[in-house]
Amino acid sequence: MTTSSYAILALLDLRPWTGYELTHQAQRSLRYAWPKSERLLYSEPKKLVTLGYATTHQEATGNRSSNVYEITDSGRRALTEWTGSRTRPPRFEIEALLRLLFADHGSIDDLRRTLDELEADIGEQHDAIAELMASYLDDGHPFPQRTHLSVLFATFQIEMFTSIERWIDFARTEIDQWPATEDLGMTERTAALIGLLADGESAVSISPTTPS
Amino acid sequence: MTTSSYAILALLDLRPWTGYELTHQAQRSLRYAWPKSERLLYSEPKKLVTLGYATTHQEATGNRSSNVYEITDSGRRALTEWTGSRTRPPRFEIEALLRLLFADHGSIDDLRRTLDELEADIGEQHDAIAELMASYLDDGHPFPQRTHLSVLFATFQIEMFTSIERWIDFARTEIDQWPATEDLGMTERTAALIGLLADGESAVSISPTTPS
DNA sequence: AACATATACTGCACTATGCAGTAAAGTCAA
DNA sequence: TTGACTTTACTGCATAGTGCAGTATATGTT
Numbered sequence: 001m002t003t004s005s006y007a008i009l010a011l012l013d014l015r016p017w018t019g020y021e022l023t024h025q026a027q028r029s030l031r032y033a034w035p036k037s038e039r040l041l042y043s044e045p046k047k048l049v050t051l052g053y054a055t056t057h058q059e060a061t062g063n064r065s066s067n068v069y070e071i072t073d074s075g076r077r078a079l080t081e082w083t084g085s086r087t088r089p090p091r092f093e094i095e096a097l098l099r100l101l102f103a104d105h106g107s108i109d110d111l112r113r114t115l116d117e118l119e120a121d122i123g124e125q126h127d128a129i130a131e132l133m134a135s136y137l138d139d140g141h142p143f144p145q146r147t148h149l150s151v152l153f154a155t156f157q158i159e160m161f162t163s164i165e166r167w168i169d170f171a172r173t174e175i176d177q178w179p180a181t182e183d184l185g186m187t188e189r190t191a192a193l194i195g196l197l198a199d200g201e202s203a204v205s206i207s208p209t210t211p212s
Numbered sequence: 213m214t215t216s217s218y219a220i221l222a223l224l225d226l227r228p229w230t231g232y233e234l235t236h237q238a239q240r241s242l243r244y245a246w247p248k249s250e251r252l253l254y255s256e257p258k259k260l261v262t263l264g265y266a267t268t269h270q271e272a273t274g275n276r277s278s279n280v281y282e283i284t285d286s287g288r289r290a291l292t293e294w295t296g297s298r299t300r301p302p303r304f305e306i307e308a309l310l311r312l313l314f315a316d317h318g319s320i321d322d323l324r325r326t327l328d329e330l331e332a333d334i335g336e337q338h339d340a341i342a343e344l345m346a347s348y349l350d351d352g353h354p355f356p357q358r359t360h361l362s363v364l365f366a367t368f369q370i371e372m373f374t375s376i377e378r379w380i381d382f383a384r385t386e387i388d389q390w391p392a393t394e395d396l397g398m399t400e401r402t403a404a405l406i407g408l409l410a411d412g413e414s415a416v417s418i419s420p421t422t423p424s
Numbered sequence: 425a426a427c428a429t430a431t432a433c434t435g436c437a438c439t440a441t442g443c444a445g446t447a448a449a450g451t452c453a454a
Numbered sequence: 455t456t457g458a459c460t461t462t463a464c465t466g467c468a469t470a471g472t473g474c475a476g477t478a479t480a481t482g483t484t
Binding site: 003006007010029030080083093095098099103105106114117118130149151152159162163167175178185190197198201204 | 245310311329346353374395403
Binding site for chain 2: 430431432433434
């Protein structure tokens with residue numbers, strides 16, 4: 001049982017779903033905490049069935065059928081055991097930052113483009129969450145009694161996205177001061193930033209440039 | 213060629229490394245932007261050799277040998293092509309948030325423990341970056357002319373970690389108001405939070421509880 | 425001399441992704 | 455009403471990536 005299996009099992013604990021519903025629900029609602037491919041999401045409930053944590057049966061819509069999955073008591077017990085296990089550390093995959101680290105291979109404009117692309121991707125996710133929250137106000141939550149959990153979860157996303165957007169602006173004003181991407185090294189400005197960071201403090205909110 | 217291959221290729225562009233050095237360097241310095249397993253990191257340079265992007269030769273230390281990898285001109289060209297490609301969207305895997313979403317399966321104390329574990333993991337990474345920055349002040353950067361890049365990268369990490377730590381405190385004060393994890397639903401407080409989030413605004417800095 | 429730790433990897437089973445392919449049902453417009 | 459497009463509803467396959475165990479030498483420490 002992987003974390004992905006427990007994620008699907010937790011969805012099954014809410015109600016029975018077809019494989020199709022399950023994958024799409026998981027992509028809509030779990031994407032920001034646990035992003036997994038459609039392909040995997042289709043495979044997981046099958047595995048749960050072989051483990052006895054779920055049952056499956058076919059349901060027909062005209063000439064076509066879909067697989068409906070339902071959690072078993074054994075599955076509910078497995079979920080409870082998961083609750084007791086150690087939470088895995090978070091994992092952040094950010095190609096934009098990898099490109100930043102090696103930005104001296106390209107031009108300042110290449111780096112600016114990378115920041116633009118990161119901003120666009122984050123903006124998309126930011127908008128999606130904001131719209132989801134607006135839909136909760138208008139139409140309510142699909143599982144009304146779980147609204148408080150979705151909303152506390154959403155405060156994390158929004159906090160995350162706004163702080164990344166703040167950083168992107170900060171990074172842009174920083175690189176605007178750079179004559180090139182390479183061989184800058186330990187400038188006065190960089191030394192000043194290190195001073196803050198070494199104390200674990202955020203540098204994003206400080207004044208753009210210290211007068212030299 | 214995957215992003216991981218380009219990450220290794222970018223390291224090889226700095227200087228030749230042994231497979232061992234490469235994996236350990238990648239885990240130390242790239243971990244926060246591109247976390248990959250030791251196993252993969254050992255395999256990547258081999259792939260680069262078969263593609264003609266790197267060459268390899270054995271070097272001996274006593275009776276034991278290590279594989280030294282060096283970038284080729286073709287490899288440098290590949291790196292340049294990578295610079296022109298679209299940056300992949302970021303990806304955040306946070307099991308703690310998955311557990312939060314399904315917290316109604318367990319107790320409030322289970323949820324509190326999850327937050328504690330997240331705090332511990334983030335704190336570890338936060339400290340590691342702060343220490344790295346302190347070492348730059350004391351001993352300098354291993355590639356001095358690239359200090360500005362590492363430091364701008366570090367401003368992102370610290371910003372991220374401090375904002376997550378702020379959110380954890382916020383989440384703790386929120387759940388302190390909950391009588392249980394389940395069936396709370398759309399409370400006054402939750403509705404107030406949604407109002408903010410639907411506008412894309414951060415809720416973390418607002419006052420703990422609106423008087424009711 | 426014994427032991428731990430760092431160096432320096434490889435094999436293997438399993439997890440996960442991306443893409444292509446298949447096919448039926450619904451929906452809207454010329 | 456027919457054709458085009460989207461949504462529903464998946465599966466197969468090659469490749470990417472992880473985790474763990476295993477192997478073996480070198481170096482420093484008690």
